[in-house]
Amino acid sequence: MEVVDEDSPPLAVLIGETSETRPAESLGKPEEYSRGTEGGPPVGVTVITGYLGAGKSTLVNYVLNGKHGKRIAVILNEFGEEIGVERAMINEGEGGAVIEEWVELANGCVCCTVKHSLVQALEELVQRKERLDHILLETTGLANPAPLASILWLDDQLESAVKLDSIITVVDAKNLRQQIDEYRYSSSFPEAYTQIAYADIIILNKVDLVSPDELGLATSHYVEDLEKDIRNINSLATVIRSVRCQVDLSKILECQAYDASHIAHQKALLEDSKSLSSFIHDYSIRTLCICEDQQVDLNKVYLWLEEVLWEKKSDVDIYRCKGILSVHDSDQLHTLQAVKELFEIIPLRAWREGEKKVSRIVFIGHNLDENTLRLSLRACTIVD
Numbered sequence: 001m002e003v004v005d006e007d008s009p010p011l012a013v014l015i016g017e018t019s020e021t022r023p024a025e026s027l028g029k030p031e032e033y034s035r036g037t038e039g040g041p042p043v044g045v046t047v048i049t050g051y052l053g054a055g056k057s058t059l060v061n062y063v064l065n066g067k068h069g070k071r072i073a074v075i076l077n078e079f080g081e082e083i084g085v086e087r088a089m090i091n092e093g094e095g096g097a098v099i100e101e102w103v104e105l106a107n108g109c110v111c112c113t114v115k116h117s118l119v120q121a122l123e124e125l126v127q128r129k130e131r132l133d134h135i136l137l138e139t140t141g142l143a144n145p146a147p148l149a150s151i152l153w154l155d156d157q158l159e160s161a162v163k164l165d166s167i168i169t170v171v172d173a174k175n176l177r178q179q180i181d182e183y184r185y186s187s188s189f190p191e192a193y194t195q196i197a198y199a200d201i202i203i204l205n206k207v208d209l210v211s212p213d214e215l216g217l218a219t220s221h222y223v224e225d226l227e228k229d230i231r232n233i234n235s236l237a238t239v240i241r242s243v244r245c246q247v248d249l250s251k252i253l254e255c256q257a258y259d260a261s262h263i264a265h266q267k268a269l270l271e272d273s274k275s276l277s278s279f280i281h282d283y284s285i286r287t288l289c290i291c292e293d294q295q296v297d298l299n300k301v302y303l304w305l306e307e308v309l310w311e312k313k314s315d316v317d318i319y320r321c322k323g324i325l326s327v328h329d330s331d332q333l334h335t336l337q338a339v340k341e342l343f344e345i346i347p348l349r350a351w352r353e354g355e356k357k358v359s360r361i362v363f364i365g366h367n368l369d370e371n372t373l374r375l376s377l378r379a380c381t382i383v384d
């Protein structure tokens, strides 16, 4: 691995191949980042993912040219031959964002071969400058965001220089229907599904290109139907429609989607009436929600999560999980979240007066079986 010298901006970081994979572990033991010499709060990293041509670079351009006054660094991950092309296509902002550094990661997909260089590039970015407000990481169109989230999602208590702010997936409204229809009843699925499943924010882009389909649906209905399809895969993400990724920047930067307090505010976890699992289930990747009125034993929950997240029995693969827990012998509302094998449970705050003490967990994953998950959560409850 070679890294640029100290005095010049790291225009390129060349990466050697590594087959190393991160072992399954709880969030208590992530790779540590050292805090920059200037200290200060960690710099938020927004991962931008999306299928080929969906509009990722358009979004980066839009953010860089926005009037938010933030100093933004961009990390591009493209395969070798595209390097330089991507850079040329991105139009650095005028009077809006200040691009502090530009790092391109070559020779591999960021999700599998370059993660150690990514960590190093991030550390350098944060340490080299006094003030950097945000980092955008644009991934190659084929990237699966899961390993990235594992690298970037860090425990609040650690002295971290960077922090995953959110995963944004840009979706092409013109082509998504075809992808969904093609894979609806199939056991396989494209990267586009995985990217939707991991997203905290989904930008449904290119709505200007959507025309009424052969069935005569009005365009607005067509887009509504697309949104429903997206929500069937991932009911927790915020979906924003756009043309050329022109979105309200306050909705996509500084989201803190991985903070425990954010989870506790998610409507889906607090609403009693609506069950996410009432959606039509014709997808291999979907969202479901399970609830339990009895208090749970925290130790049992840890063991249970290790089993379901790490062992992947019966081809069940949980990508993302968020929940609130009512824990035995505690007056605290606990939040739970997981990204692939990593998970954390945090006591967030005291239960409020009149608040219904329940445990409610939303899973996004592949081959999820509601009954099995519900029964296994029930097995974590305290039996009198």
Ligand SMILES: Nc1nc2c(ncn2[C@@H]2O[C@H](COP(=O)(O)OP(=O)(O)OP(=O)(O)O)[C@@H](O)[C@H]2O)c(=O)[nH]1
Pocket (backbone or CB within 6 Å): 050, 051, 052, 053, 054, 055, 056, 057, 058, 059, 140, 141, 205, 206, 207, 208, 209, 242, 243, 244, 245
């Ligand atoms: N009509 C229309 N075109 C768009 C919109 N958003 C992006 N485009 C165009 O779509 C093409 C692809 O956009 P990019 O931003 O390069 O997409 P990308 O996801 O970065 O593409 P890759 O890096 O190749 O995966 C460009 O020609 C954009 O100008 C939109 O909302 N409407």
